[in-house]
């Protein structure tokens with residue numbers, strides 16, 4: 001019989017910003033050891049294993065084979081792919097006693113590639129999909145919400161190996177279908193969105209996001225079915241405009257207009273347009289940031305975008321990766337006197353300009369568009385400054401904020417914004433890793449060809465937190481049956497040997513009947529036991545208490561709150577039917 005002694009529930013003062021995490025701690029599912037590092041206690045570990053089981057079944061079903069590779073890895077393969085450096089500060093790097101460099105695997109592309117290289121040599125060995133469910137390590141800048149974003153966490157990662165693009169496409173689709181089944185079984189609302197591939201490299205990629213108000217990812221979707229992580233949105237680019245007959249640029253005094261609002265107000269007062277008032281969207285705002293390269297060197301970057309838009313920091317960070325984003329400080333301005341704060345304009349920007357500072361513009365700033373923007377003199381702006389005629393930016397950068405109502409890039413309607421938690425990510429990696437590590441096989445014609453790969457991850461420990469977050473209520477956790485640590489919690493409430501014995505016997509019989517049981521036989525008051533059972537969140541609670549004298553027990557459904565009395569004599573059959581579903585007699 002499965003029996004657990006429930007200790008006094010203690011709350012972890014740290015990391016309580018997400019309600020489900022507080023319940024997971026109070027109910028004794030996880031305990032914090034250090035920031036982003038958690039122990040899994042008996043109840044939590046059972047949920048974790050239930051998630052693993054679902055993932056394992058669905059991976060096995062598409063013919064992927066499970067292996068288990070080390071987490072402690074040598075530097076060389078990661079050096080060969082460039083990731084020893086490119087992974088940046090998130091990589092745990094360490095030395096052994098001989099001074100050799102090692103790392104704790106944040107993801108395992110290199111090791112899988114080498115494993116396949118070691119074992120296989122022919123197209124006849126492919127296609128091949130391998131996976132593992134393994135602990136990963138990432139020195140996250142902001143570990144958050146308990147196991148949702150850990151520095152040590154459990155991931156299922158799989159890798160596909162194919163001889164050609166058609167094979168990769170097929171493997172990708174198989175994984176995508178398996179992921180749909182996994183996330184349907186885990187039972188949360190999710191969306192599949194276009195994604196960027198970040199430090200991983202590669203081309204096509206999609207993310208599975210659990211829809212959650214306090215998720216860290218923002219995604220967009222349109223009525224016509226477009227869905228993307230905001231980081232991956234490429235806005236529609238307007239057509240170039242003709243400059244025929246367009247007025248020449250003219251510099252005007254615009255005293256005391258360091259902000260867009262003050263500038264627009266002054267323009268409307270002193271230089272009104274004949275057709276309509278000036279708006280912020282007519283201005284070109286030039287935002288200066290500092291980019292820190294992996295080797296520590298810094299360089300300024302100016303981003304020109306319509307004045308009614310802000311730069312989206314996450315989109316910019318994703319664009320700059322693996323370089324990092326830093327603020328441009330007062331000292332930086334002092335070091336770059338050609339940048340006149342509040343009045344920065346395109347004519348002083350660009351690699352070929354006096355400042356030599358790289359100048360990239362939003363895709364809306366196309367050839368032939370005319371802008372009201374800084375004239376690089378305090379108190380002066382320039383009107384009608386035209387792209388292609390009066391200035392030429394170094395390139396385009398698509399990092400402005402996306403707003404609700406913006407058009408979807410594929411013309412499928414206005415975008416809506418929502419938040420989510422990334423649960424899974426699938427990539428068509430292509431040949432990047434195989435090329436770097438020399439993974440080649442002989443094709444049908446006896447010619448050596450480079451293998452093409454896919455990489456597919458599911459956040460297994462994160463799924464526990466995400467399901468808890470999606471299902472918990474004011475009283476505590478509320479597990480879907482497939483993930484619950486136990487099918488049933490039996491509560492012995494009330495004094496007397498008889499109650500304790502009846503509860504223990506029932507738990508034993510249920511266990512024999514294939515129902516997993518948590519028996520609360522503590523010497524605590526009924527009120528405490530009821531409240532704790534709500535917090536712990538087993539789908540079915542059975543109360544063995546006062547009613548026993550009259551031959552009845554109480555069955556409680558944690559999710560609906562429904563309660564009903566059942567006769568002791570029928571209890572076993574009733575509970576088994578509740579847990580396993582009643583047989584269909586039609």
Ligand code: ATP
Pocket residue numbers: 107138140147148149150151152153154155422423424425457458459460461462
């Ligand atoms: P995120 O954007 O949330 O940092 P990622 O893009 O770095 O995630 P991947 O490298 O694609 O994540 O990893 C595959 C999966 O592993 C993710 O979809 C996520 O579910 C999970 N995962 C990633 N980082 C963590 C973490 N720190 N803690 C728990 N799970 C994680």
Ligand code: MG
Pocket residue numbers: 422425
């Ligand atoms: Mg990702």
